[in-house]
Structures are given as structure tokens and as C-alpha cells.
Amino acid sequence: MSTQPEKGPLAGIGVLVIGDEILSGRRRDRHLQAVIDRLAPRGLVPAWAQFLPDREETIVDLLQRSRRDGATVFCFGGIGATPDDLTRACAASAFERPLVRHPDAAELIEDKFGEAARPTRIRMADLPEGAALIPNAYNRVPGFSVERHFFMPGFPEMAHAMLDWILEHPLAELGDADYAERSLWLEDTPESELVDLMEELAAGYPHLRLFSLPVLGDGRRLLELGLKGHRGEVDRVVDWLAEELAGRGLAVFAERPEPG
Secondary structure (H helix, E strand, O other), rough: EEEOOOOOOOOOEEEEEEOOOHHHHHHHHHHHHHHHHHHHHOOOOOOOEEEEEHHHHHHHHHHHHHHOOOEEEEEEEEOOOOOOOOOHHHHHHHHHOOOEOOOHHHHHHHHHHHHHOOHHHHHHHHEEEOOOOEOOOOOOEEEEEEEEEEEEOOHHHHHHHHHHHHHHHOOOOOOOEEEEEEEEEEEOOOHHHHHHHHHHHHHHHHOEEEEEEEEEEEOOOEEEEEEEEEEHHHHHHHHHHHHHHHOOOOEEOOOOOOOO
């Protein structure tokens, strides 16, 4: 995963985290994992992720490219009202729209903060013209979206509830409702002993995605072996796989076995 944008295509679903504090280590990113966790039940994964500094030209360049490539982007950070919050202005520049005061956003901020909304907090209502608002249940200061780019604050407590709203509303149809993942667990069984079985699965079920994940720890060697794809086919093949593994004399677990 790169901290500087590559020059290749930026199509698909992207995650963009903006802030010097992430790159310096003063804060740890929690956004990428939050997106991964929410996309997985839909059969999706991010196609790319970028960590960017608070640098205008870098942010604008990436947003121009992701716009050009038709990406769906979850962007976190930099939409506040301090001088280092550049994302709102960068989005306006990248999408070739003036930065204007959004009346509904301004009303929400004024209702929340009253007279303390001015002169600083009200700046968070200055958004790219035509932007749609993303509701913020934490403090009512909204995020915004432009052309399938969704801009949220850097605070996970705010952003992840907003992410849930996005996936329940404007992106409700994203993914596959019939998608499923199932796996089996084995102890003290190296992958090398199951390569023939994996090859048989890959050849016989090309529409499913096989995964084999060794896990070390607790003085044990575990292997998680599973499939991803259409729910009905995944269930049928994993049931067959459990019988096949048991027929080889292996102890098979539906869940990760506890130590001891």
C-alpha cells in the first residue's frame, strides 16, 4: 500500500486518507480496515488505498485522476475549518466547481453551535457547488459527496457512522446480496499437503475464489481454508470439502479452534 499516488489507473473502489498526522505516526489509521470490514459482506474489496499528506497539489492530483477513472472513493480527513484542512477546497478544484456556502450545511452548523459558528466553524459549510450532504450523527456537521466521491472527517467516531449511512443509502446497491464466504479450520496441517485438493477446487469451481491462510501463534499451526462467491455454491462446495478433509483423517473445525 502506497503513501504516494502511483501513476496507474485509479478505478474501482478507493480509500483515501488525508493527513500529515497519519504519515508521521501521531495518529494511526482506522479507516481502511473500517471500509474493508463493511465491503466484505458485499463481496467487495478496495481496489486501491492511498495515504496523502496535507499538500494541496498532491490531493488535487489524485482526485482528478480518480474522477477521470470513474472511481468510487471513500475519503477521510481534512474537511474541518483550520488552515491545514484542505480537502474541501481541493475537491472543488479537482471537480472544477466553485467553492460555495451550502445553505443546508450552514443551517446545521449554526443550529449546532449558535453564535460560536462564526467566524470559523461556518467555513465547514463551504463545499464544491452541487455537493450532496452526508449526515453526521455525532455532531451534525455534515460531510459531502461529489460524483461518487464521499468526503468524511478524520475522526473515526464520526466517519464510520457516516460510512454506514453511505452504504445504506446512496450506495445501497453496491455489491452482491448473494455473496458469501465460508471457511474450515485445520490444526497442524501444512498447506503443502493440500495443494492437490486446492488445485482440484480451483479447476472445478472457477467462479469461486479459494483462499488458504496459515496462522501461527499460541504454539500452534493453524490453517484456514475457504471459498468466496455465490452463497448456494459456496455452501455446497464447503460441505463437500469438509467431508473430503475428514475422509483424509484430518480434524476439521467450522470455527477457529480454541487453544488447548
